[in-house]
Amino acid sequence: MMGLLDLFKRRSADDSQKNDQESDALRQKSAHVSDKPQKEAETIIATEPVQEKPPRGETSAMAQEGKTAPEAEPVAKAKPVAEPKPDHAEAKHAEVKPVAEAKPAEGRMQARPIAVPRNGSDVIIRWPQNGTGPAWLAQSKFFVYADAGFLRSRGASTFIEAWRMGKEKSGSRRSVFVPEFELDRLTPEERERAKQWNDVCSIRTGQKDYEQLFRAVSQMKWNIVFLTEKGGHNNTIAEAAAAAGVSLRIYMVSEDGKIYAVLLSQTHTGQRRMQQATQARTQTPVNAFNEPMKLAKISRSVPPAEIPASGSVVYDDHGNSIRLEKPVFSDSTSITYETDLQERYAKIYTKSLLGTTLPEQKCRLMLSRRIEINGVCWPVSGLVTQEGQFTGILVPKAEGFQLREALLRESTVRKSFAGWDRQDMTTLAITILNMIRDLQSWHVYFGRLNPSTILVKDKSTVYFMDMDAWQIDGYPVLFENRIFDPPELQREKTGLRFFDQDEMNYQIAYLMFMLMMPGRLPYVRSGKCTVVESIIAQSFAFGMGRETRERQEEGSKREAAAGFWRFVWDHVDYNLAMAFYHTFARDGEASVKGKRYGIDKWRGYMVDYRGKLSNPYDPESKKLYPTTFRRANNRTFEKCDFCGKEHPSFYFSKYITVRNGGRTEQIELERIIGPDKKLCKTCFNESAGAIFPDDKGAYFVCKGCGVKVYYTVEAKLRHDYMEGIGVWKPQKWCSNCNETYEVRTCIDCGEPFDLTVGRYKYLTEKGYDLPKRCFRCQERRRAGKS
């Protein structure tokens, strides 16, 4: 153990000395362009925390990191808005040019595109994407730590080799740091192996565990990429980093040396800090409303003889007159008018609602608290008629488009959210969640979601305009929309009720889903089941297969064709998609009452997703409506020989099912279309007439109605094969003509038999008699005659 350590230390010290000299030379060289390193280090682009003094116990290799600072400076100036392009993009997709590896000469200039802010700044850290290669990492601003798990992993040697090459190409002097105490976990053989990587790995001495290690580096405000193996002590590492306030992400290394983020229960310190901030922010104010428990006592009251309308004058609590102008919103219990006050709307209730004391009681209760949250249209005064009878409320003006309008239809989304991308949508989701959360701290709950009353001005400006309809104290919501109710409430009898936090969490998830898949509901609304049946059965429309996110139905996997929504779903962030799946699918872990994810969790997912969208692996992922599958690092795209489009390899058909004399066989497709030919699943279900226009086997003409009907490509290929083995009989009737026209009774056996539409048409048109005997008796007669 000590021998190995000594070896590492000695080599590190030698390297350090050598590198110090090189660094000095470089520093002198670049001095003329690096006159304000401190300032630039604070910017988004180059925020290498290298100006800090390394902590005690840092090896020389670590110290050399500090000397690269002056070089970072011109980089920041030269490419202030460089788009991040990790090298992993190159391997799979030619259109995404790998900056670092393809152009080593410029690599140094462009290899620092990822924005790595100092901790505590508001800027989002653009962590390396899954599939990022070591060459890029070696030149990035991240500090890379590794443990024994990494050193013994299969991908370690490939990783180190690529790192080494990256260093050589770019001239970087970065190292992978291994904590000293991790070496104890290595076997002698593993240590021997690790010795060969001495030029890349540096040992970090002086600490006995991760708590000490992270405490020591906590002041440096580094962003650490931690390499390890799957499982193991990852949670311990993450927790120690979080406790010390160190910004860290854990990755594992694949066999090809690429890094992949490891999912943890409490992964990122950013999330943890955010949660702490959230807790602080959502502390219940002392004068919050009571938690809704029991219906308030409501009495009858005499409504005004005439309900004010456009042109009428009403009076606020201070006796000021307000003229009602044109109506802007309306529901079944009220009309909201513009007023002669620039910034105020007047909401006037209907006579039937004013026949009870509910609106006035609720209004007075709301006015007893002063809630000032941006965008929340909290009532500012009650409104009375000239006779002094309560008639409505005065609320702040709201503007923007109704969220419902935007979420209902994909075509409306394109109109309302013109120019928006998915990142904007996540910002909108976060804005809404923040507002709901702030209101919840006052014990003001939406109860039943009503997207018609949420107005969106822009992604960060949202108005909740119907606050008096929310569930507050003893006052429930006064409308019912089963679409938003969780499955357990679907069969509940209609009535006034209070929604608990868990039921509202479900609705929050519903809203988040609609924002991420705008124009789509989580549950299927189809011919086979109504949406309510679908909610009860929890048949979530989307699945989470391994990579393909296949749809799961009744326990069996059935892959849907590449369709509009499948593409959109495919691009939703994995963690978020998984959370949706767990919430909405029957077998999801958060699909039952009491286990649903809370608002903070959804907010966390959205913040994380927004961060990832700053630097998506596939630019298509940023679009609200992507037009193809996600180009993920573990997917190989191939070209279809029939349509010429590129699809992931899982989207190509390999077999065809053939029925041969009662047996069903799976025939390899290449036996029919030829070897090395690829046929995608879209073409598989396409009209054979479109793919094989000159082939007579692509269609048939119905003998009954004369309509030309086209086979799918799959059916045509199957028929070709069956024809080849002599088991195919050409088709005569289309499905409509094959239906029963009338039921006749056989004159021989007396049994009823069906006369099909096609046969009826054919016989009558030819002038033949209609059959009097069933098919079996006809056969028997023929056999007897012969």
Place this chain on the structure above:
Amino acid sequence: MSEFRSNAQYIEDRALGITGDVRSLVCFCVDTSGSMKHELSMWGKERKIDLLSRVLQNIIDAFSKDPQMRHAVAISIVTYNTYAQCKEDFRDAALYEELEGACRFEDVQNLTNMANALRVCLNSIRDIQDALEVKDQASYTPLLVFMTDGEPTDSGLWQKKFAEIRKMVSDNRLRVFPIGIGGKANMRLLSGLFPEGAIPKDYENRYCMIREQDFLSVFDDIRRLIYEQNNNFADEVRTMPVCGDENTLNSQGGEDIASFLLEACIDI
């Protein structure tokens, strides 16, 4: 999903791959029996079939020209006389723009094969629902607009089909608009398409087309219903806002439960 389809079905299939709107499905089932050649009433000069053709074309045009509804409404047209046939398979209203003569009905024959007509309609609806499902797309409860000016001339099969439709309507899997054309339409028979107790008020008068105006008002009802479907998350929401003005935004969140339930809570 059938392994063979008409060209129109493939066209719609491709449209489903590029737009994700929830579809309102409307199947117009048009009687083209011999009696449809006659005038609607003794005052009118236009033949029933021509008038129907014109009104139908108008409603399709209204949807296809509306940018929000172009891909939100899919329409099919089934015609029937001695036989029934799907004249136009379900396709988005937008795709009707490219279609010439979709609403021209020239093949007029003697008989009124209702059973066959309803079967073809249901098959057509089933086909589009299958196609939507394969594409992971949703649809609202389909609407069947069944039009006739006479009585069924087929064997007793129509009764079975009527029962099937009644069941679908009561299960909320179908909404039906049985429309009688001319004074001789058997409205009582047509009301058999509604489940017991669900026959609309004044059905026999309201859905019997005697004048051109009757057509316009019923087709306007259908149009409004489709818009309503598309303006609510649920097609069950029937509560309307107090102010029905088109320029006033509807902020109704669902069915109003205040009006009838508050009474029970009042402490008198």
